[in-house]
Amino acid sequence: MVMATMPELAAADPARAELDAYLARTASRSLLRFITCGSVDDGKSTLIGRLLYDSKQLFEDQLAALERDSRRHGTQGENIDFALLVDGLAAEREQSITIDVAYRYFATDQRKFIVADTPGHEQYTRNMVTGASSADLAVILVDARKGVLTQTRRHSYLVHLLGIRHLVLAVNKMDLVGFDQARFDAIVADYCAFAEQAGIQRFTAIPLSGLTGDNVTTRSQRMPWYEGPALLEQLEGVELEEGREQAAAFRMPVQWVSRPDLDFRGFAGRIVSGTVLPGDPIRVLPSGRTTTIERIVTFDGDLPEAVAGQSVTLTLADPIDCSRGDVVVAAAEPPAVADQFEATLVWMAEEALLPGRAYWLKLATQTVGATVQAPKYEVNVNTLEQLAAKTLELNAIGVANIATDRPIVFEPYAESRSLGGFILVDKLSHATVAAGLIRFALRRAQNIHWQPLDVSRETHAALKNQKPAVLWFTGLSGAGKSTIANLVEKKLARMNRHTFLLDGDNVRHGLSRDLGFTDADRIENIRRVGEVARLMTDAGLIVITAFISPFRAERDMVRRMMAPGEFIEVHIDTPLAEAEARDVKGLYAKARSGQLANFTGIDSPYEPPEDPDLRIDTTAMSAEEAAEQIVRRLIG
Missing domain, CATH: 2.40.30.10 (Translation factors)
Known part of the structure; x- marks a missing residue:
């Protein structure tokens, strides 16, 4: 059986041949990534749809589908709802809004484009940030009837913050204000005042209508007072700082280590800036080890040079330690x-x-x-x-x-x-x-370094003839944490164990006397206690803590501070009703009456451990029995 070659397949398929010819024509054109953003219902999706339509970027089947969808969504007569080209989600079409970031590719004789249609609603600002993170230019839309709004300012500030230096202020829906120059000038003046405050040094203002196509791809005859470029002209003509990444110092974050066999060890990643050649001196950070590049390996063979934007595998002249997360950089210009x-x-x-x-x-x-x-x-x-x-x-x-x-x-x-x-x-x-x-x-951060110590934590533990540990008691107020912790320490003391008890109330008198009981203060309190407990385990002690510590995230944080196996989470599991019935300190009564805010279990959440090392049910055993069980778990 004879297999057809790729050129033969292309020749047999006219559509494939046309696509290949199109790709060949556009291969050498520069690429502009841009986003459209602004407030809700400013017409971003409609503008992009009109841009694609007027620049002849739609295939016949796409155009037919668009016409069918327009009729189905209630567009009257021969009109087309251009927003449907980019509003891909069902929820977007139903609500006539943009939720997700929609990306579209198109090209003209001058340039290739990737456009991101980003949401206008404030609640989807995160989606807009995603779209802006890789863009070169931003089209900020303003509804000519509404002028500059809060979301206009928010998106403008964000794109400037994200490093986008090419901005187009697209004053849309000019057809709904009679193509009035005075209205356009007033909006531009308002935006100018904000831009100066925000540090936006330049922008291009264009009056247009995404619905009717005025000043979208060609200049409109209905706004003779405007002498600037149409939107597409501006997009085609804006000068980008091409080559900036290649001119910068060499940087390649290592994505993975390639070991297909025992004889090959390469470091794969995408070069984010600069140029690299075999023989170049490099440094691996954060370790700081230096060596030189041996080979630049790709699927198609070794390269004599690699530049920013390429994904390659580098082999090094010396077998130095390097792994995912490290960054290979120019030795003489490290970040x-x-x-x-x-x-x-x-x-x-x-x-x-x-x-x-x-x-x-x-x-x-x-x-x-x-x-x-x-x-x-x-x-x-x-x-x-x-x-x-x-x-x-x-x-x-x-x-x-x-x-x-x-x-x-x-x-x-x-x-x-x-x-x-x-x-x-x-x-x-x-x-x-x-x-x-x-x-x-x-x-x-650059002036603080770890000081090496001659007496190790292992030495401290050996002197005390015990294994360091942290018994971390967590539970509601009134669960019995302090009572049980005190009994545990007494039992361990009788066994000649070296211990220290950190109790929540006692710590509040000194170490955490400046903290309240907000969620943020509780987190900081647990962080401080965790750091102290870690230092005490370094001294070889068995540390017992009695804190509500309501959040799993912070208990997990303390666990990660300790050496493996040294953190023992003990859930003193007492139902809220039982803890409140005890109410030894009268705290629940105050919380119920509104005298005590941010009280765990009442108006502040408690997240019980999902898989504690030890669970103590105080409704089923006495404090003495609980202490005995905990000591057995610790000592064995």
Whole structure:
């Protein structure tokens, strides 16, 4: 059987031949990635649909389907609902809004384009940030009837923050204001005042109508007073900083280590900036080890050179340690390595930021644990004022310090999107809660180093003839944590064990006397106690803690602080009704009467352990029996 070659297949299929010819014609054209954004119902989807339609980017079957869909969705006569081209979700078509980010590819004789239609609703700001993160240009739409709105300012501020320097202010629906020049000029003046405040140095204002096509692909005769370019002309003519990534210093985050056999060890990843050749001296960060490039390997064979944007596998001249998350860089021009930063955050979660809570921070191929301090300020997108803030709510933009559990390789976002932009991920739900832009490393992060000690934690433990451990008691107020913890310590003392009991109330008199009982304060309280407990295990002690510690995330955070097997979570499991019936301190009564706010179990949540190391049911055993069971679990 004779197999047909690719050219023969193309020749036998006219459609394939036409596609190949089209791809060949467009291969050398530059690519512009742009987004459309603005307030809800400003006509973003309609504008993109009209742009595709008027620039002859629709195949016959697409056009026929669009006409059918337009009639089905109630469009009258011969008119076409261009928004249906990009509103792909059923929910979007039903509500006539954009929810998801819709991407479309098209090309003209001048340039190739990838356009992202992003949502206008405030609740979908996170989707808009996703679309803007890789864009070169932003088309900010304004409804000519409504003018500049809060969401217009929000999206403009965000695209500027995300490094987009080419902006088009598209004043849409000019047909609904009679193509009035005065209305257009007033909107541009209003936007100019905001742009100056926001640091937006330049933008191009275009009056247009996505519905009728005026000034979309060609200049409109109905607005003779406007002498600037049509939208498509502007998109085709804007000058991009092409070659900037190639001119920068070499950077390649390692995505995975390739070991197809014992003789080959390569490091695969996408080059985010710069150029690399065999023989170039490189440095692997964060370790700082240096060597040279031996080969640049691809599926199609070795390359004599690789540049930004290419995915390659590098082999090194020396067998130095390198793994996923490391960054291979030019030896003479390394980026910074630090574990504390100031960053701008765009909060994307329904639940507000909890300062002190541990999140996953993902930057390029690096994933580390990170905690966010209370924001320094929140930005008012209307006035650009810096407002005092204790947290960040959904869609808020603020600046805060972030600490990671180990150093990461980074560059300020203003210099590198790839090594300066990150996301924060909730450790329990794995949902993305924020997008972040690193501003700079904190000076103290570079001045603090681990001091080597000659007496190890193993030596401390051996001197005490015991294995260090943390018995972490968690449960509702009144569950019996302090009573049982005290009995456990007494039993261990009689067995000549070296212990220390950290009780919630006692710690509040000293270590945490500055903290209240908000969720953020509770998180910080547990973080402090966890750090103290870790130091005590380094000293070889058995640490017993009695804290409500209501959140799983913080209990897991403390577990990760300890050596494997040293953290024993003990759930003192007492039903709320039973704990409230005891109410030894009278706290439940105060909480029920409104005298005590943020009380766990009443107006503040308690998240019981899903799989504790030991569960104590205080309705089924006495405190003495519970203490005995815990000691047996510890000592064996």
